[in-house]
Amino acid sequence: MSHSTASVITLNINGEKHTLPVDHRTTLLDALRERLDLTGTKKGCDQGQCGACTVLLDGRRAVSCLQLAVAAEGREVTTIEGIADGDQLHPVQQAFLDLDGYQCGYCTPGQVCSAIAMIEEHAAGWPSAVTADVRPQAEAAPLTAEEIRERMSGNLCRCGAYVSIVRAIAEAARPGVPRPPSPSGELGHLAGSEETEGVA
Numbered sequence: 001m002s003h004s005t006a007s008v009i010t011l012n013i014n015g016e017k018h019t020l021p022v023d024h025r026t027t028l029l030d031a032l033r034e035r036l037d038l039t040g041t042k043k044g045c046d047q048g049q050c051g052a053c054t055v056l057l058d059g060r061r062a063v064s065c066l067q068l069a070v071a072a073e074g075r076e077v078t079t080i081e082g083i084a085d086g087d088q089l090h091p092v093q094q095a096f097l098d099l100d101g102y103q104c105g106y107c108t109p110g111q112v113c114s115a116i117a118m119i120e121e122h123a124a125g126w127p128s129a130v131t132a133d134v135r136p137q138a139e140a141a142p143l144t145a146e147e148i149r150e151r152m153s154g155n156l157c158r159c160g161a162y163v164s165i166v167r168a169i170a171e172a173a174r175p176g177v178p179r180p181p182s183p184s185g186e187l188g189h190l191a192g193s194e195e196t197e198g199v200a
């Protein structure tokens, strides 16, 4: 008995549908970069350690090197190419530019995607490992530099641009800085969810 090892799938990426045949072992990262020429998403370690390949899946950050392309069918995939609104940069992108939140830029697409989702996670009341009071009735913890560092710890920067990255994220998250809606809606409905999936 033979089993097919390939399928034709349709991926919804940055609001556009792409239909392509893929080997079932193809990661979402390789489908994006090698099959669809969406090379903004970077490959660093290819084993879930560095965060360079972070994209948004239904608005949540995920490392695309650990996600099979076939498993992304039916989900909203947002890559760095889909973050800006035309010529209008997302506030996180703008803050990275304004505050030199990068050096070589290789980790930057993953940092930006991760930061966008992280700011929403924080706004939705999700605690981190350094949040002092995690009781549901506790006051929301401010997004301090320590909180940013912990929440972004899945995104490594080989240039060591962390000081500027933290500063840029803090600026983008500052109250009063307009935040466009998440590519797939706010995360508030997920607050308290136990769901996890390769979160960067």
Ligand code: FES
Pocket (backbone or CB within 6 Å): 042, 043, 044, 045, 046, 047, 048, 049, 050, 051, 052, 053, 054, 063, 064, 065, 066
């Ligand atoms: S390439 Fe490093 S986590 Fe995916």
Ligand code: FES
Pocket (backbone or CB within 6 Å): 101, 102, 103, 104, 105, 106, 107, 108, 156, 157, 158, 159, 160, 161
């Ligand atoms: S800016 Fe070079 S790896 Fe982060």
